[in-house]
Structure formats: structure tokens, C-alpha cells
Amino acid sequence: xxxxxxxxxxxxxxxxxxxxxxxxxxxxxxxxxxxxxxxxxxxxxxxxxxxxxxxxxxxxxxxxxxxxxxxxxxxxxxxxxxxxxxxxxxxxxxxxxxxxxxxxxxxxxxxxxxxxxxxxxxxxxxxxxxxxxxxxxxxxxxxxxxxxxxxxxxxxxxxxxxxxxxxxxxxx
Amino acid sequence: xxxxxxxxxxxxxxxxxxxxxxxxxxxxxxxxxxxxxxxxxxxxxxxxxxxxxxxxxxxxxxxxxxxxxxxxxxxxxxxxxxxxxxxxxxxxxxxxxxxxxxxxxxxxxxxxxxxxxxxxxxxxxxxxxxxxxxxxxxxxxxxxxxxxxxxxxxxxxxxxxxxxxxxxxxxxxxxxxxxxxxxxxxxxxxxxxxxxxxxxxxxxxxxxxxxxxxxxxxxxxxxxxxxxxxxxxxxxxxxxxxxxxxxxxxxxxxxxxxxxxxxxxxxxxxxxxxxxxxxxxxxxxxxxxxxxxxxxxxxxxxxxxxxxxxxxxxxxxxxxxxxxxxxxxxxxxxxxxxxxxxxxxxxxxxxxxxxxxxxxxxxxxxxxxxxxxxxxxxxxxxxxxxxxxxxxxxxxxxxxxxxxxxxxxxxxxxxxxxxxxxxxxxxxxxxxxxxxxxxxxxxxxxxxxxxxxxxxxxxxxxxxxxxxxxxxxxxxxxxx
Numbered sequence: 001x002x003x004x005x006x007x008x009x010x011x012x013x014x015x016x017x018x019x020x021x022x023x024x025x026x027x028x029x030x031x032x033x034x035x036x037x038x039x040x041x042x043x044x045x046x047x048x049x050x051x052x053x054x055x056x057x058x059x060x061x062x063x064x065x066x067x068x069x070x071x072x073x074x075x076x077x078x079x080x081x082x083x084x085x086x087x088x089x090x091x092x093x094x095x096x097x098x099x100x101x102x103x104x105x106x107x108x109x110x111x112x113x114x115x116x117x118x119x120x121x122x123x124x125x126x127x128x129x130x131x132x133x134x135x136x137x138x139x140x141x142x143x144x145x146x147x148x149x150x151x152x153x154x155x156x157x158x159x160x161x162x163x164x165x166x167x168x169x170x171x172x
Numbered sequence: 173x174x175x176x177x178x179x180x181x182x183x184x185x186x187x188x189x190x191x192x193x194x195x196x197x198x199x200x201x202x203x204x205x206x207x208x209x210x211x212x213x214x215x216x217x218x219x220x221x222x223x224x225x226x227x228x229x230x231x232x233x234x235x236x237x238x239x240x241x242x243x244x245x246x247x248x249x250x251x252x253x254x255x256x257x258x259x260x261x262x263x264x265x266x267x268x269x270x271x272x273x274x275x276x277x278x279x280x281x282x283x284x285x286x287x288x289x290x291x292x293x294x295x296x297x298x299x300x301x302x303x304x305x306x307x308x309x310x311x312x313x314x315x316x317x318x319x320x321x322x323x324x325x326x327x328x329x330x331x332x333x334x335x336x337x338x339x340x341x342x343x344x345x346x347x348x349x350x351x352x353x354x355x356x357x358x359x360x361x362x363x364x365x366x367x368x369x370x371x372x373x374x375x376x377x378x379x380x381x382x383x384x385x386x387x388x389x390x391x392x393x394x395x396x397x398x399x400x401x402x403x404x405x406x407x408x409x410x411x412x413x414x415x416x417x418x419x420x421x422x423x424x425x426x427x428x429x430x431x432x433x434x435x436x437x438x439x440x441x442x443x444x445x446x447x448x449x450x451x452x453x454x455x456x457x458x459x460x461x462x463x464x465x466x467x468x469x470x471x472x473x474x475x476x477x478x479x480x481x482x483x484x485x486x487x488x489x490x491x492x493x494x495x496x497x498x499x500x501x502x503x504x505x506x507x508x509x510x511x512x513x514x515x516x517x518x519x520x521x522x523x524x525x526x527x528x529x530x531x532x533x534x535x536x537x538x539x540x541x542x543x544x545x546x547x548x549x550x551x552x553x554x555x556x557x558x559x560x561x562x563x564x565x566x567x568x569x570x571x572x573x574x575x576x577x578x579x580x581x582x583x584x585x586x587x588x589x590x591x592x593x594x595x596x597x598x599x600x601x602x603x604x605x606x607x608x609x610x611x612x613x614x615x616x617x618x619x620x621x622x623x624x625x626x627x628x629x630x631x632x633x634x635x636x637x638x639x640x641x642x643x644x645x646x647x648x649x650x651x652x
Contacts, residue, residue: 047372057431
């Protein structure tokens with residue numbers, strides 16, 4: 001069956017080689033510093049989610065740091081969880097995490113996601129996202145201010161930048 | 173006999189400030205929507221409760237006993253009871269005999285108990301496939317509960333006919349935390365943190381309604397300074413939430429600008445009340461603390477800047493969403509109009525003015541005709557300008573004195589309302605020797621979600637997100 005998608009020609013090998021030569025190692029490292037973020041609400045009051053939205057606005061300008069939200073876990077590097085992990089969202093969290101490619105990180109955003117917060121011990125919550133997925137970074141606060149969340153993301157960028165360098169994409 | 177007259181013939185229980193009429197089940201079954209509208213519906217271990225407003229605006233709280241775990245359903249005559257009846261079945265196990273919809277609502281079969289609010293819990297549930305409304309041959313698009321971009325959890329099932337949404341069905345309950353169970357056995361002062369975490373974008377409104385219900389039950393009054401500062405906080409919250417909601421709906425340059433003002437308002441709130449969302453600042457008896465010395469100036473400065481730019485921002489909305497997502501008139505009548513959605517459809521409904529509560533002056537709420545996305549967005553920004561002048565007036569005339577009183581350890585039953593950014597939140601509680609025996613919080617979203625479903629039917633698929641943002645219904649606030 002004939003594909004209806006637009007035909008995009010492969011870039012010429014000479015053009016790629018010329019461009020690569022112009023990018024020194026430092027520039028490559030900087031360009032490699034980008035992370036795709038995926039928000040999984042794990043049953044919070046919406047406060048942490050609202051502060052994540054604020055990060056996306058013009059005041060904090062996530063894009064500036066190479067950070068952006070994506071709408072599929074398959075495109076994501078970092079899972080941001082907000083909420084005490086309600087029983088009704090555990091499966092959604094597990095599925096989103098499983099769909100993310102390696103390497104991947106999880107940030108528990110807010111006191112609820114850290115350990116259940118004030119909802120600890122309820123019949124309906126698991127008491128923190130660590131009960132379901134491995135957590136790499138905790139950002140405390142109820143809710144944490146956008147600046148605190150951003151500081152956590154930048155720390156993750158800085159700590160993992162060397163490991164995230166990938167060989168240039170191979171072209172057939 | 174009209175329903176409101178019928179209710180008033182029943183014996184009363186001493187709930188304050190509105191008595192509770194204890195209806196026999198024959199009287200309960202005779203209630204009809206001719207002259208009363210259902211505002212909220214909940215239960216305790218022994219009875220179910222229905223809160224009505226009469227056509228003259230009188231608040232009528234009623235209850236009827238649940239016998240052998242059953243009571244006669246209201247939903248065949250009051251569609252606004254459909255979702256709450258399902259919630260009552262899940263939490264307390266009271267079955268609505270003849271109920272329109274018997275599917276579970278909050279209970280997804282994943283809790284460690286069933287009927288967690290009942291006198292005796294049931295065994296743990298088991299997850300079952302949710303039975304969405306049948307869609308015939310239509311294609312279904314499932315969205316959520318997880319979106320990747322920051323959002324609260326909701327599953328929205330869209331049944332499409334080509335590029336049009338033939339119908340939309342929402343499923344919630346994902347953020348159910350068991351807040352009402354956590355409140356039980358605690359003092360209102362301790363339980364206030366659960367009321368403050370029902371819905372972050374209405375945390376002040378929920379806290380005010382919760383505190384006022386406790387104060388009504390205990391027959392105490394907070395000091396005048398606390399009452400006026402509650403007003404300041406509630407209006408700052410309305411400004412920030414409206415800016416956020418309209419900004420999310422319009423996006424782009426205007427969305428960015430509204431987000432910028434929202435951020436300034438939240439920073440001023442931080443300076444004034446030591447919390448960006450003013451969470452836990454309102455407590456039963458008054459406030460957790462006084463406004464910071466430089467707080468009034470910080471709020472006033474941000475308010476002036478926003479007030480100066482607001483007319484331009486309203487003009488920039490232009491015709492966004494005109495004719496889109498119109499709430500059909502029969503749905504408005506069936507579910508009762510609440511909040512911005514009601515006012516944007518021409519109905520003068522606002523709990524700040526009717527039944528009214530301090531510190532709000534008597535006034536008529538602004539309304540808009542249309543009932544579409546454009547009316548809802550424009551009205552929100554108009555309400556921001558009204559809130560700005562209230563905040564500035566109150567900051568300029570704060571009474572001096574303390575901001576809290578201590579709570580007596582007595583028993584009582586209280587009911588109160590506060591107008592949140594999305595509509596009236598009703599809180600009810602019964603105290604036993606100063607501790608909460610039973611409590612409920614009714615977010616207006618119980619009535620708004622069915623209106624959103626109705627407004628989405630027939631809309632273009634591309635417009636559904638815009639319609640959703642123009643309603644800005646709670647997820648967590650309703651999931652409890």
C-alpha cells in the first residue's frame with residue numbers, strides 16, 4: 001500500500017559532515033542537555049500540578065533549559081509524579097513508567113508524592129510514589145514553589161549530562 | 173403541596189444556621205423539582221442528606237433515614253442526584269432504590285476496604301472493567317487519566333461521528349484520597365488541612381466553608397479582622413485561579429501574559445500570608461496567622477498593575493470560543509446552574525450574595541448571556557476586576573484586633589457555603605464533644621461535569637479541550 005506521508009529526502013552525507021565539524025565537543029554536550037518531562041498526577045489536590053503549569057509559563061520558561069513536557073511516556077526521560085499515589089492511579093503510574101525508554105528518572109514532586117503527606121494511612125492511598133516506582137529525586141513542599149521544582153530538574157540535568165551523550169545518529 | 177411547603181412540615185434537627193428537616197420516606201418520595209433545586213447530596217452512617225434551594229432562594233437541608241441500607245432514589249426526578257447517589261453507594265453502602273445509574277463512581281475496586289464510611293466496612297474490592305455508556309457503532313477516543321502535560325486526572329471518553337463528538341462521558345474517582353474518613357474523630361482545627369487539600373485551586377474557598385460550618389456548629393464567630401482577611405484571601409484566590417484557567421484556555425501570547433499576572437499575584441500572596449496558594453491560612457475560629465506587615469502593600473501593588481492592564485487583556489480575548497460549547501437550556505434547568513458557568517448563561521447565582529455571608533456587601537452578581545466558551549472566559553476576567561476592587565477596598569479598611577478565637581469542645585451540627593472560583597462549595601459537619609463525627613464537602617463540580625458533558629455533545633473534536641478549560645471543573649475536589 002502506498003504511504004500517504006510526506007516524503008522527506010535524507011540529508012546529504014557531506015552536509016552532515018560539515019555541520020558536525022563545526023560543532024565542537026562542548027557544544028555537543030550542551031545540545032545533549034535536554035530532557036522530556038511526563039507528568040503523572042498520582043492523586044494530589046492539584047496544587048503541585050498547578051505549580052508545574054506555572055513552570056511551563058513565560059516566567060520560568062522551561063524551554064530555556066532544554067526541558068519540555070511531552071504527551072506520551074514513550075517520548076519521556078523524566079516522570080514527574082504529584083500526589084500521595086491513590087489506589088485508583090497506581091496502575092496508570094506503573095504503565096506510564098513501564099512505557100518510558102531507558103535511561104529514565106522519577107521525581108516525586110511535593111510532600112504527598114514523597115511519602116503520602118497528610119494522606120498517609122488512608123485506605124485509598126499507597127503513601128508515596130516510591131511504593132510503585134523507583135524514585136530518583138524528592139522535591140518537598142506543599143506544594144513546592146516552581147523555583148524549587150526547577151532547581152530539582154536542573155540538578156538532574158547537571159548530574160546526568162555526561163551519561164546522556166549519545167553517539168551521532170547512524171544514517172543508512 | 174409544593175415541595176418546599178412539604179419539607180417545612182417535617183420535624184427538625186438543630187443544624188445551624190439552617191435547620192435540618194427529617195423527612196419520612198413518603199415525604200422524601202413526594203419531592204419534585206417544581207419549586208426546589210438540588211444543590212448537594214451526601215450521607216452519614218444512618219441517613220442520606222439532600223440540600224435544596226427553593227425558588228425564592230431559601231436554603232432547605234433535608235435528610236431521610238436509610239433503612240436496611242436502602243433509601244428511595246431522588247435521581248429519577250432530580251438528575252443532579254445521579255452522580256452523588258453513586259458516590260453515596262460507594263462510600264457508605266446506602267443503595268438508592270430506583271436510582272437512574274447504579275454503576276460505581278469513586279470506587280474502582282482498588283481500595284483496601286469497600287464502603288469505607290459505613291459503620292461496618294466491606295471486604296477489599298477487586299478491579300472490574302468500567303461499563304461506559306454504550307456508543308453503538310461510533311468510534312471511541314479514550315483520553316486520560318494521565319496526559320503528560322500538567323493536568324489533574326480525569327478519563328474522558330469521546331464518541332466520535334467524523335470530526336464531531338457525538339457524546340462525551342467523563343469518569344472520575346482517580347484522585348480519591350479518603351479525605352472524609354481522615355477528618356473523622358479529629359478536631360475541626362486538625363481536620364482543616366484535609367479541607368484545604370480537597371482542591372488546590374479552591375483551597376481558600378473550601379477552607380472558609382469548612383471553617384464556617386464548624387463555627388456554625390459551635391455557635392462562635394471569628395473576629396472581624398479575620399472575616400475581612402478571609403475575604404481578601406478568597407478574592408486573591410479567585411483572581412489567581414481565573415487568570416490560570418483563562419490562560420490555559422487561550423494559550424499563546426495572551427495565555428503567557430495572564431500566567432505572568434497569576435505568578436505575581438501568587439508571589440504577593442506568599443509575601444502577605446506566607447503561602448502562594450494560601451493553603452492552611454484559614455482555620456476554624458479565624459486565621460492561622462495575621463497578614464504580614466508588608467503584605468498589604470505587596471498585594472496592592474500587584475493589584476494596581478493588573479487592574480491597569482485588565483481592559484486590554486479582556487479585549488485581547490476577542491471572539492475566542494464564540495458559539496462553542498453552549499450549555500443546552502434543558503441541562504441548565506435539570507442540573508441547576510452554579511458559579512461562572514451559570515452566570516455566563518445569564519443566571520444570577522452567586523453564594524457571596526445569596527444566601528450571602530460576610531464580609532461581602534449586598535450586590536448583584538454580573539451575568540453574561542450566551543452560555544458559550546467566550547462568555548465564560550470573558551466573565552472570568554470581568555470577575556477578576558470586581559475581585560481586585562474588593563481586595564483593595566478591604567486592605568484599606570482592615571479592622572484591628574485578633575485574628576482567631578479558640579474553639580469550645582461542644583457538640584453541634586453546622587452547614588456553610590463559600591463561593592469558590594468555580595461556584596459554591598457547601599460544607600456540612602456534625603461535631604460530637606468538639607470532634608468531627610461526620611462531615612461532607614460538596615464541590616460545585618458535582619453539578620458542573622454533567623453540564624460539561626452536555627455542552628460537548630455535537631462539538632468539534634478540536635474544541636473539546638477549549639470547552640474543558642472554560643468549565644475548569646474540579647477533579648480532586650470531587651474525588652474526595
